[in-house]
Amino acid sequence: MKRERTLLLTRAEVASLLSLDQCIAAVEHAFKLHGEGKLKPPGVLSLPTEGGGFHIKAALFPGPRSYFAAKLNGNFFHNAVRFNLPSIQGLILLCDAEHGSPLAVMDSIEITILRTGAATAVAAKRLARADAKVATIFGCGNQGRIQLQALSRVLPLQQAFAFDLDGARAQRFSHELSTELKFDITATRDLADAVSKSDVCVTCTPSREPFLKREHIHAGLFVAAVGADSPDKQELEPAILGASKVVVDILEQCAEMGELNHALKSDAIRREQVHAQLGEIVAERKAGRASLDEVFVFDSTGTALQDAAAAAVVYERALREGKGVSLDFAG
Secondary structure (H helix, E strand, C coil): CCCCCEEEECHHHHHHHCCHHHHHHHHHHHHHHHHCCCCCCCEEEEEEECCEEEEEEEEEECCCCCEEEEEEEEECCCHHHHCCCCCEEEEEEEEECCCCCEEEEEECHHHHHHHHHHHHHHHHHHHCCCCCCEEEEECCCHHHHHHHHHHHHHCCCCEEEEECCCHHHHHHHHHHHHHHHCCEEEECCCHHHHHHCCCEEEECCCCCCCCECHHHCCCCCEEEECCCCCCCCCCECHHHHHCCEEEECCHHHHHHHCHHHHHHHCCCCCHHHCCEEHHHHHCCCCCCCCCCCCCEEEECCCCHHHHHHHHHHHHHHHHHHCCCEEECCCC
16 A cells, blocks of 8 residues: 655645535534444543643544544633734644554644534534524634634524623624624623523633523523633533533533533532433434423533544545645655
């Protein structure tokens, strides 16, 4: 067998090779395979450091060609202020899962942003009310933007609220996305009022303390909790999970590092009370929303299954379109 060369793909090249719609489709397929029991559990290793931390997420992904993907990300949420750098930086290594050859090394930023929003879209399509028209986004950075863009793909949104500790950033978010998405987006400092008017809420902040409280929750609400991707992060009061139907991306991972982790430690919920993993919903092995009044929380810690599915799309398009620099690392 002739040894394959390895593609090196920059952030700009990854962005040109992966649209949000393509990513939603790839992530939905990955969760379906997981729900059908066709994927091995993904792995994660987290190492905190002063001011941030690193994590490695790895998974096998089957298909006409089977892949192994490992993503190494550094998460440092003060980077923009301190160093004028992105908060999240890293690389994805994609290998052939049959014989181990490294196929691609690609920047991880765009895939991380897109696949996180894609997972929310996949969950919202099944767990939010079908007539959901109003959303609130907590956290108006890159992830907040992609979350609202992804939600607009699957729900009939007509209005949104934008909440951020940086009021100017919320104002920019509102102005820019109102123009793009063609519906009204209002920057707000009144968390309780925004949630009371919303059908969907997304929390995507680096918060270490819960700001969304049980008293804010109302019948029919869908909450996507995105920010808690390490054990020290928390956005939701544990009582919210105890009073809701909880759907997780990966149960073991959420029990260690998501909102579920905090709810379990506070005895607000027991592990057996978790309604489902998202893959089980997508594969129709467990029910999604059954009534208009149900409250759902989607605990989204971000999985290597999403990274692998998205990276495979990028690599296969890069081959077809002749993108990237071809290297022989073993030469």
